[in-house]
Amino acid sequence: MWPSRTATALIPLTVALVLGLWGIRRDGGVWRDEVVTYDMAHRTLPELFHTLQNADAVHGLYYVLMHGLFSVFGGDLVTLRLPSVLATAAAAAGIGLLGHRLAGPRAGLFAGLVFPVIPAVQEYAQEGRSYAVVCALVAWATYLLVSAMSRPTRGRWAAYAVVALAACLLHEFAVLMLTAHGATVLLSGVPRQVKRAWSRVAAGVVAGLAPLALFSMSQSEQVGWILWPDPVQLLTFAAMAAVGLRCARTPVRARGPIRLRTLAVPLLTLPTVALLLVSQLKPMYVERYVLYYVIGFALLLGAALDQAFLPHDGRGRSSRRKWVSSLSVAAVLLALVPVAVYLRSPESRVDDVTAVASAVAEASEPGDGVVFTPARRRVWTLARPEEFQGLRDVALAQKVTTSDSLYGEEISPERTRAGMLSLDRIVVLGDPEGSPLDVDEQEITKRATLRDHFEQCSSKEVTGARITVYARPGHCAER
Incomplete structure (x- = not known):
């Protein structure tokens, strides 16, 4: 059946690569967080280690990886941002495969194509920071979770644990994906031994992150600039959550023990809600810290688009519905063009x-x-x-x-x-x-x-x- 499993990965990957490489230099503009990445990655490893004792330990692993990249390829804006471009492409491929597995080939293809056109994804796909890489790791950790729940083996659980821990070590707030994954495990009706296996793996991931999390707490003054949630970011999340929850009402035939909505709705909502709740104690909410919530949105919208374009009865309803769906998609894509152009200008960032x-x-x-x-x-x-x-x-x-x-x-x-x-x-x-x-x-x-x-x-x-x-x-x- 078209599209094939390979196509559901390669087509979104290609689209994400094209969008990521388009305007990657941003007219030479670079904002302050990217400058920090550039500076830290160009320090010697002893200098970097000593600095991380005082500041920015939460990004330490990412700086080490970028240090290695600059050592091999030299340092310019393309080298700074290319890992995020490649990570976004990998995430799009993983989302395509995840949708294929949960809801069918067309749903997977649509989900993989929705992901790279989301404005927030386009923004962080071209930044020399860790957020796109974390998003890719969460996408693949989620795929490995589905695989381990469907056919539990030690190898699958180990792979899930390694990828999930890598995401958390790149940015601590990736650990909030476990709230979504835990909800999926509880709601999926899988055997008790699968739930116990996930609990052990989740505990291992938290334990692996704990030393870094405890140490970075001593540097918490670095996020003292966060005062309250940005209203635009909150409205963006609320709008995407509303659309995603509406899409979740679309009937999707399950293709295994995990239903798409059981996986995607928690991923769309729970990490952000958890961060907002934590922010009541100390303000910490910034959208990019939980950027991976858009994975749930892409899966839900992809499945809804698949249903919108399915053939229906023979009384003309299918044709009308396809025309309405096609025009709606075209209108949204057309509206996103000026947004995409703006995101590739220096003015689109906090500063230049x-x-x-x-x-x-x-x-x-x-x-x-x-x-x-x-x-x-x-x-x-x-x-x-x-x-x-x-x-x-x-x-x-x-x-x-x-x-x-x-x-x-x-x-x-x-x-x-x-x-x-x-x-x-x-x-x-x-x-x-x-x-x-x-x-x-x-x-x-x-x-x-x-x-x-x-x-x-x-x-x-x-x-x-x-x-x-x-x-x-x-x-x-x-x-």
């Missing part, structure tokens, strides 16, 4: 480090001071450090590359104030107007010194950043 560097070069002159507020915005110097040569980093005690840190070490607030007062002009790099302000003593001192002893000469916003020139009274016009 290369644009920041260019704006600094335009606004500054040799001998100016430079202040980063908050200090973590010093990451903007890593993409094009030559643009910051000749500027005095007023608050810097130890550089990023020698301090075993992500953003460098700063001097005391008192010394920072004294250093600022010794200058006539300071270029200040900070977040756009209206962004939340850090309230630690160092940042308060920077803002107070500028307010009390300097006047604003010029200000310019680029994507995700504001570059403002301050001078002592009467020195603005000396440029």
